[in-house]
Amino acid sequence: MSGVRSVDVIVVGGGPAGAVAGALLARAGIETVVLARGHDGGRGGEVLLPHVAPILEEIGAAATVSGLPATRPSGSVTYRSGDGAHGAHYRFIEALPPALPTAIHVRRDQFDAALLGHARTLGAEVLEGWAAITPLWDAERLIGATVRDPTGGEYELRARALLDASGQQSFLASRMGWRFPYPRHRKAAIRGAFVGVPPNPDDPAAATVFLGREGWLSVVPLADGSAAVGLVVEATAVARHAPLADELTRLAGAVVPAAAEWLAAASPAGEFTLVQGFAHRASRLAGNGFCLVGDAAGFLDPLLYTGVLVAMAAAACAADDIVDALSRHRRVDSVDFAPTVALTRSLHRLYFGLVRALADPRFLAVFLAGSRPLRAHAAMVSLLAGDVLRPGLWHRALRPRLLKLAARTSLLPLARESAERGSRR
Ligand SMILES: Cc1cc2nc3c(=O)[nH]c(=O)nc-3n(C[C@H](O)[C@H](O)[C@H](O)COP(=O)(O)OP(=O)(O)OC[C@H]3O[C@@H](n4cnc5c(N)ncnc54)[C@H](O)[C@@H]3O)c2cc1C
Incomplete structure (x- = not known):
C-alpha cells in the first residue's frame, strides 16, 4: 500500500469483534481491511459461553474452533465461595429452553488466529502487524485513519466507515478523550497457565470460579492438559516487581484460600501477564462513519466470562448496520448504528449490573x-x-x-x- 488508499470499511483490531465484523462484511461483498496489530501480551485460555456458538455458526467458523488443539467443551460452570464453604454448580442444560448445553474453553492465541484466518478466507484483507494511528475527520464525519505497517511506514487509509474493535486500548475513545475508567472498579488481573490442577469434583471439564470479598480466581481446564488461571484483585494489592506466578499464589492465599489450597499441588507453566486498567467505558459509541464495538466500547470485569460474547454480538450487529446503510445510501451515519449502540448499552447494563450485584x-x-x-x-x-x-x-x-x-x-x-x-x- 502506498500514499492514500480508499476502501469501504476499516476494522481496527483483529480480536473476536474485529474478526467477526471482517468476516461478515467481506461475505456481504464489502471491501474490508482489518488492521490486526496483534496482542501486547499472552491471553491464555478463556471460556466461550454457549451462546457464542450461534455466532460462530453464522460466520461458518464453528467446526474450525471446535477442532483447535486446546479447545475443550464443557457443560457447566462452578462458582464457590473463597473459603470453599459454599458453592453452586450451574449446568447449561438446565437453562430456560432452548438451552445450548455446551460452553467451550479455548486458548486465545489459537482462537484469534483461527477467526482471523476465517475472515481472510471470506475475503477480508487482514493486515497483520498493522495499527491505526490517528483518526481522520472531515468536520463531524470520520473518513479514515492514518495507519502504520510493521516496518514503521505510515499511510492514509480512507473508508466509508470505521469499526473500532481495538479492545481495551479503545483507539478512537483514547484519541478523542471519550475513554473513562470506572473509578470504583480499579482492578488488576494476573493470568497464566498451571499444569497438574486437580479436576473439578462436580465436572472435570467445568471452569471453576472462587469468589472472595477482595477478589476472585478462575480456573479454566483446556484440552492440552493445562488450566488457564486468572486472579482479579484490587490493583493496589499487587506487589510490583514480584514474579507474577508467585504473586498470583500469594494473593490467592489471601483472598480465596480454598482456591490456593486447590492449586497447591499444581505448578505454574509458561508466561504470566498482568492486565490493569481494564474497567472503562466510552462515553460515545458511534457517530457519522464510525462505531465502537467489543471492549473498545467498554468493559467492567471478566467474572462472568461474557466479554467475547458481547464483543462478537456487537460486531455482528454493526456489520449488519453497515451492510444495510451502504446498500441504502452509500454512507454510514450515526443513526445507522442505533441498533448496535442499543445492543451494547443493554448488554453492559445487564452484565455490569450482575457483576456489581455479586459484590x-x-x-x-x-x-x-x-x-x-x-x-x-x-x-x-x-x-x-x-x-x-x-x-x-x-x-x-x-x-x-x-x-x-x-x-x-x-x-x-x-x-x-x-x-x-x-x-x-
Ligand atoms: C483476565 C481476563 C480474563 C478474561 N476471560 C474471559 C473469558 O474467559 N471469557 C470471555 O468471554 N471473556 C474474557 N475476557 C474478556 C475478553 O478477553 C474480551 O472481552 C474480548 O477479548 C474482547 O474482544 P475484542 O475483539 O473487543 O478485543 P480484543 O480481544 O482485545 O482485540 C482487540 C485487538 O485490537 C488490537 N488493537 C488495539 N489497538 C489497535 C490499533 N490501534 N490498530 C490495530 N489493532 C489494534 C489489539 O492488539 C487486539 O489484538 C477476559 C478478560 C480479562 C482481562
Whole structure:
C-alpha cells in the first residue's frame, strides 16, 4: 500500500469483534481491511459461553474452533465461595429452553488466529502487524485513519466507515478523550497457565470460579492438559516487581484460600501477564462513519466470562448496520448504528449490573445457594450461558424475584435492567 488508499470499511483490531465484523462484511461483498496489530501480551485460555456458538455458526467458523488443539467443551460452570464453604454448580442444560448445553474453553492465541484466518478466507484483507494511528475527520464525519505497517511506514487509509474493535486500548475513545475508567472498579488481573490442577469434583471439564470479598480466581481446564488461571484483585494489592506466578499464589492465599489450597499441588507453566486498567467505558459509541464495538466500547470485569460474547454480538450487529446503510445510501451515519449502540448499552447494563450485584454479600449468598426455586435457577443459568441476544424468557422468570431481592438488598442496577427489559417487551 502506498500514499492514500480508499476502501469501504476499516476494522481496527483483529480480536473476536474485529474478526467477526471482517468476516461478515467481506461475505456481504464489502471491501474490508482489518488492521490486526496483534496482542501486547499472552491471553491464555478463556471460556466461550454457549451462546457464542450461534455466532460462530453464522460466520461458518464453528467446526474450525471446535477442532483447535486446546479447545475443550464443557457443560457447566462452578462458582464457590473463597473459603470453599459454599458453592453452586450451574449446568447449561438446565437453562430456560432452548438451552445450548455446551460452553467451550479455548486458548486465545489459537482462537484469534483461527477467526482471523476465517475472515481472510471470506475475503477480508487482514493486515497483520498493522495499527491505526490517528483518526481522520472531515468536520463531524470520520473518513479514515492514518495507519502504520510493521516496518514503521505510515499511510492514509480512507473508508466509508470505521469499526473500532481495538479492545481495551479503545483507539478512537483514547484519541478523542471519550475513554473513562470506572473509578470504583480499579482492578488488576494476573493470568497464566498451571499444569497438574486437580479436576473439578462436580465436572472435570467445568471452569471453576472462587469468589472472595477482595477478589476472585478462575480456573479454566483446556484440552492440552493445562488450566488457564486468572486472579482479579484490587490493583493496589499487587506487589510490583514480584514474579507474577508467585504473586498470583500469594494473593490467592489471601483472598480465596480454598482456591490456593486447590492449586497447591499444581505448578505454574509458561508466561504470566498482568492486565490493569481494564474497567472503562466510552462515553460515545458511534457517530457519522464510525462505531465502537467489543471492549473498545467498554468493559467492567471478566467474572462472568461474557466479554467475547458481547464483543462478537456487537460486531455482528454493526456489520449488519453497515451492510444495510451502504446498500441504502452509500454512507454510514450515526443513526445507522442505533441498533448496535442499543445492543451494547443493554448488554453492559445487564452484565455490569450482575457483576456489581455479586459484590453484595446478600446477593452472593443467594447466587451460591445450592437450592433455588426451579424457574429462577433456570433463568440464572440462561444468563450465565449468555442467552441474552434474543427476546429470551429469562427475565420473565427472574424479574419478580430480582425485584423482591432488590428491595431487600438494594440491587438497583440489576432490578432496573430487569424492569426495563420487561417493559420493552
Ligand atoms: C483476565 C481476563 C480474563 C478474561 N476471560 C474471559 C473469558 O474467559 N471469557 C470471555 O468471554 N471473556 C474474557 N475476557 C474478556 C475478553 O478477553 C474480551 O472481552 C474480548 O477479548 C474482547 O474482544 P475484542 O475483539 O473487543 O478485543 P480484543 O480481544 O482485545 O482485540 C482487540 C485487538 O485490537 C488490537 N488493537 C488495539 N489497538 C489497535 C490499533 N490501534 N490498530 C490495530 N489493532 C489494534 C489489539 O492488539 C487486539 O489484538 C477476559 C478478560 C480479562 C482481562
